[in-house]
Amino acid sequence: MIRYGIIGCGNVFENFQVRPLMSTEGLKVVGVCDIDEKKVKQVQEKYNIKKGTTNYYDLLGDKEIDVVIINLPQHMHVQPCLDAAKAGKHIYVEKPIATTLEDAKKIINACQQNNVKLCVGHQRRFINVEMKAKELIKQGYLGKIFKVRAIACWYEECEIESRKWLLNFELGGGGPLMRWGIHKTDTLRYLLDQEAIRVYAEADRFVHRREDITVEDNCVSLIRFNEGTIAELEVSNSQYEGGFSRGETIEMWGDKGTLWYQPSTGLMEFYSKKKTNVVNEDSFIKLKLEPDHKEFIRIHRKFIESIEKDLTPPVTGEDGYKALEMVIASYKSAKELKAVSLPIPVKS
Ligand SMILES: NC(=O)c1ccc[n+]([C@@H]2O[C@H](COP(=O)([O-])OP(=O)(O)OC[C@H]3O[C@@H](n4cnc5c(N)ncnc54)[C@H](O)[C@@H]3O)[C@@H](O)[C@H]2O)c1
Numbered sequence: 001m002i003r004y005g006i007i008g009c010g011n012v013f014e015n016f017q018v019r020p021l022m023s024t025e026g027l028k029v030v031g032v033c034d035i036d037e038k039k040v041k042q043v044q045e046k047y048n049i050k051k052g053t054t055n056y057y058d059l060l061g062d063k064e065i066d067v068v069i070i071n072l073p074q075h076m077h078v079q080p081c082l083d084a085a086k087a088g089k090h091i092y093v094e095k096p097i098a099t100t101l102e103d104a105k106k107i108i109n110a111c112q113q114n115n116v117k118l119c120v121g122h123q124r125r126f127i128n129v130e131m132k133a134k135e136l137i138k139q140g141y142l143g144k145i146f147k148v149r150a151i152a153c154w155y156e157e158c159e160i161e162s163r164k165w166l167l168n169f170e171l172g173g174g175g176p177l178m179r180w181g182i183h184k185t186d187t188l189r190y191l192l193d194q195e196a197i198r199v200y201a202e203a204d205r206f207v208h209r210r211e212d213i214t215v216e217d218n219c220v221s222l223i224r225f226n227e228g229t230i231a232e233l234e235v236s237n238s239q240y241e242g243g244f245s246r247g248e249t250i251e252m253w254g255d256k257g258t259l260w261y262q263p264s265t266g267l268m269e270f271y272s273k274k275k276t277n278v279v280n281e282d283s284f285i286k287l288k289l290e291p292d293h294k295e296f297i298r299i300h301r302k303f304i305e306s307i308e309k310d311l312t313p314p315v316t317g318e319d320g321y322k323a324l325e326m327v328i329a330s331y332k333s334a335k336e337l338k339a340v341s342l343p344i345p346v347k348s
Pocket of ligand 1: 007008009010011012013016033034035036039054056070071072073074076094095096121122123163179
């Protein structure tokens with residue numbers, strides 16, 4: 001049994017993580033920490049968690065804890081990650097790994113030096129329809145993929161009183177690109193099995209114009225990958241959904257086939273010229289993989305296994321770094337009005 005301590009019990013913990021964690025075989029949450037004492041008590045009572053503290057060093061010094069999850073606002077990931085690595089705890093850090101490439105590197109190095117496992121919270125790789133897409137690509141149904149379009153666009157009220165940091169670059173936030181576009185940069189890299197070499201982006205704020213909001217509300221990035229694929233990434237939190245707007249989708253075109261899918265509904269449309277038992281020549285297939293919402297369980301099962309068997313974690317620090325690098329490159333490109341080459345030079 002791997003024992004977990006949670007640092008930060010805000011939105012991601014309460015709305016996404018806690019239920020899957022409670023039902024993941026092989027792990028037990030034994031401690032929680034938040035600077036908000038009331039929240040700690042509530043969480044302990046609600047989920048029957050033994051230990052609670054407002055000081056994360058208490059969890060790091062606790063011999064009973066093997067893994068810590070860092071759920072703090074993203075600009076605050078670096079210090080607790082360095083401290084946790086030094087304390088010999090394995091780390092699951094929420095996405096983005098950090099808000100700068102320098103911090104991301106520090107986290108990766110600290111984990112290597114202290115011989116602890118690091119997993120970054122890009123759980124969306126383990127959504128069932130996303131896994132199906134990966135399988136189809138691996139089996140060659142699309143052939144050589146030359147173009148991808150990843151869309152994550154919807155409307156969101158920016159009235160997040162308790163999470164003001166989100167809306168402000170200076171407070172460590174980021175717009176839709178940093179918040180959920182980074183899941184897409186991870187997905188692109190994961191599905192294509194290629195590295196980004198050049199990014200050109202345009203970003204702006206059109207709709208959310210309050211003075212306290214300094215982050216973009218729309219961004220379009222063009223990303224060139226090392227085997228030639230061109231990807232277009234569109235993110236928005238100010239696009240009303242309706243009619244033609246499909247929220248979140250991935251579209252891919254290869255020299256043998258075409259794939260479209262929608263993670264939120266599990267709908268997939270797929271055409272391939274490759275003949276097999278499953279897909280006949282020139283066939284067009286529509287599938288629906290009912291979302292099972294088990295992606296958090298899958299990533300943690302794999303993470304636990306990587307700790308127990310000394311394997312590579314399901315999403316490594318390097319994966320988190322590369323996903324962040326495409327986001328940073330997009331912001332840099334939008335600011336400097338020019339294409340940015342990757343890798344971006346970083347002092348180590
Ligand atoms: N994987 C996903 O799909 C997903 C979804 C949402 C958010 N996230 C990520 O999760 C992270 C947290 O986001 P959130 O939306 O939960 O933010 P949040 O602001 O709702 O929660 C952060 C929590 O950390 C606590 N906190 C702040 N400083 C602390 C400290 N020094 N010690 C202990 N606790 C402290 C706050 O009181 C708060 O409860 C971010 O990196 C975010 O990008 C990931």
